[in-house]
Amino acid sequence: MGAETMKDERRVISIIVMNESSVLARVTALFAGRGYNIESLTVAPIPNSEMSHITIETKGNAKVMEQITKQLHKLIPVYKVIEHEEMVEKEMVLVKFPIAENLSDIAALCKAYNGGIVNVGKEMIIAQVADEPMRIQHFIEAAQRYNPCEIVRSGVVAIER
């Protein structure tokens, strides 16, 4: 195997599983037990089916990725594993800012990243942005100047094009 394929790469995989108890534990225990990375993880039921969709953002070289895929397949409730190649991926972030900050600046920043202010309280406002993971990263960096007091990222969801 060449050096190229042995390089660690960020990958997003979708795992379609039976929506039954402890299935998520099986998946995460496999990652932990075999020493694979989980960078982010999302899970939710697939509408009108008995399945759930788990999206995992991970890191590994080609050989590790192949093993991850195969080992996941071995889990009895796993129906399908998709190693995304051509995908649309999105992530959401919620950020809480002190109300003392410049709200119109924050609103403009959010807008630039397809988001907006979704909640205004007595002392805090909450902004929401949904975009590609890289853009979410940029948004979070840009938001730093407005003294965010809490940042919650959703983890990646992806769908193959």
Added chain:
Amino acid sequence: MQMSGAQMVCEAIIAEGVKTVFGYPGGAIMHVYDEIYKQNGFEHILNRHEQAAVHAADGYARATGEVGVAMVTSGPGFTNAVTGLATAYMDSIPLVVISGQVPLSLIGTDGFQEIDAVGISRPCTKHNFLVRTIEELPRILKEAFYIARSGRPGPVLVDVPKDITVAVGNFIYPETVNIPTYKPTYKGNKKQIEKAVEAIKKAKKPLIYVGGGAVLSNASDLVRELAEKTQIPAVETLMARGVMGAKNPLLLGMLGMHGNYASNMAMSETDLIIALGARFDDRVTGKLSEFARYADIIHVDIDPANIAKLVDVDYPIVGDVYDVLENMIPLLENVNTDRYQAWREILKRYDTLHPQSYVDSDDVLKPQWVIERVGELVGENAIITSDVGQHQMWAAQHYPFDRPRQWINSGGLGTMGFGFPAALGAKRAFPEKTVINVTGDGSILMNMQELVTAAEYKIPVINLILNNHFLGMVRQWQTFFYEKRYSQTDLTFQPNWKALAEACGGIGYDVATKKEFDAALKDAIEQDKVCFMNIAINRFENVLPMVPAGGALFNMMLPQSEEK
């Protein structure tokens, strides 16, 4: 039919044709034991420890090829069973283990004898279930047996809360299983098989590398046919002993850390590995970067995850060894067997140069002699189980295994204490066979309570304790790699083996000479009683050849008399 969950468990076991269940009762599983009392569809053996119960079911499964069943209670009953599950998991042995659990309403409350059984067993079972409703119990039981025996076999745990065993529901045992997410591949891809055949025809130094998968898929006859038809030499892993048959001229021997010279050299020099149900374990490959450097690899395995896990594979074939060989062998009809003649001769020279050997003695019993002697005296008729350590390797190296399932040992997990209970399971399955557990003075103590089980149920297995007053394998490593600092391996303090066996209803022998051994073994076979045979062997005997851990397969430490 309306019945309780406890009855359903028994009915499912009967429907699956299981004749013997090994287990140990306790609070959470009591309703099931109450039903066991009332039925006569299967017998129950009360082992004296849950670990032994699972090993016994495992030995039963390995000897028969059928699913072994063990039953334990919740909490400590289950945790004691974990080593048994892990042992079966590593060697892909089909088991269904039923464990009691606290009632559903108590789960999560740290109730008495509550432990998260599905959580703990997740990494050491093929699959596990926590039953949540009486309605799903029949389906789960059916699926458990199906999953255990199909595809790459493995142990399945069914954790049954106590209130489910009491609850009454309608029992219809499903005839078929449909798990949309689980469809093992048996038939190999035709094109891949054709490509592999072409590679075999073009190879100059091909080598058949047989693993435990060949035993599990009952493919021994086909593996022999493949070798015979092509005249390609073969090596066996520890788990595959018996597949080729000891008398087979094409069998070079066992490969790996304690493989023989010819086998390891064959693997190092081959230009085409034909791997059949083998998984390139580290004890087989030695240093991976030096492993089989000149070889292309055909890898037949039912588990896709085994393929290209450790080595890159040129001809991957996902499928059952039996099914794949059934399709592959006819395509090799016109193979030119002369093509491999030079290769066979090289290997023959290797074997002549350094045969599997040892220096015998008249002063002290050599363990290798004992194993060979057992082979001469009982040979084909015996089933040999073993514990883990030097004795296991000597048995694997020196016993003339003629058929698969004749050799039963814990290869993957390396579980000391496995051999005796596994022997009980094998003997229960084949009462007409002589069943011998080759063990050591370390291993045997790890499940010696089974003397009582064996005596009570009259399961006459013979325990050959190759006694060197050491934890021999660790001692051997300490000799070679730790400058003879024998840390915690000296077992000079010993029980009175004969008295110990007798105290539990068995018989004991103390043996120190060849003559005594012959007499003792003959007597033990005639006695039809469980026995401990305490065999004093040469204290510092080493298992050789040996590839030091992490070393290249071709760098073997050889028996001293041969180092010229």
